[in-house]
Amino acid sequence: MPPAATYQELGHGITLIDAQIQRPGLAACYLIQEGDRAAFVETGTALSVPGLLEVLEHKGITRDQVDYVIPTHVHLDHAGGAGALMSHLPEARLVIHPRGARHMIDPSKLIAGATAVYGEEAMARMFGEILPIPEERVIQAQDGDTVSLNGRTLTFLDTPGHAKHHFSVVDEAGHGAFSGDTFGLSYREFDTDRGAFALPTTTPVQFDPDxxxxxxxxxxxQGLDYMYLTHYGRVNDLSRLQAEQHEMIDAYVDMARAHADAGEGRHEALVEGMMALLVKRLRTHGCDMPEPRVRELLGMDVELNxxxxxxxxDHE
Structure with a gap:
């Protein structure tokens, strides 16, 4: 019987698994399989974990065959389920950016911060229980460090800008990098004949444009063919997307500075300005989706951006 979770085989031993956060196609986890050993990149929330385990079972991978759990950074849609997932994987070790390790070992500050934003009830509904991970099961990956997955090398690159505790994972066997949020967001609903549309994410509180x-x-x-995005899926045509990311980062910064002194109306002005910018760029990209649907799909991202x-x- 197939698992409840949606998953897609991408080749090169890589499986995309929908993390089942808010809507289909919003957040992805990846399973890398090399021979009889496996690793997860990203975990989603604790509520994502049953689906990840179902996919393992459906693929005939036992829980003790998973060697690594690798969130790209500690934001809860990427790492909120790490403790819960690790509790089911007896041989796995967590690989995490050194700046994020303490939050995985003792998630009390993560929990407090998210609870302050969402409230206890919504927190439980959205993220489930965030469990600590024993320090002895945690590997802190410095820039350039590698781990071997049954002979398959995974290399960690420090890639700040979205967050200071963010690394990306280069997988030459998969011809790509698991870029977390560093290479932006790209929802498949916006694909056109030109390919993928991607937008930078400036989610609080560590955006650094440079x-x-x-x-x-x-x-x-790195000379790779693909980026494996958490939001959402694999993209190619990297040179075009690279140029567009640079253009939009600059446009975000220019727009923010133009509204810096807008007073009480600043937030609303920036929300409308960013939405208008993205709608315009989508039209240029060839997307003819009705604007209300665009606003529905991008509303949360625009607000967080x-x-x-x-x-x-306020802090530069």
């Missing part, structure tokens, strides 16, 4: 520009270039400079821009404005 660092993000550099990280985008560093990823493309604007919060990130405002935090950056």
């Amino acid at each position: 660092a993000l520009h550099a990280s985008v270039d560093r990823l493309v400079d 604007v919060q990130g821009l405002e935090f950056w404005l």
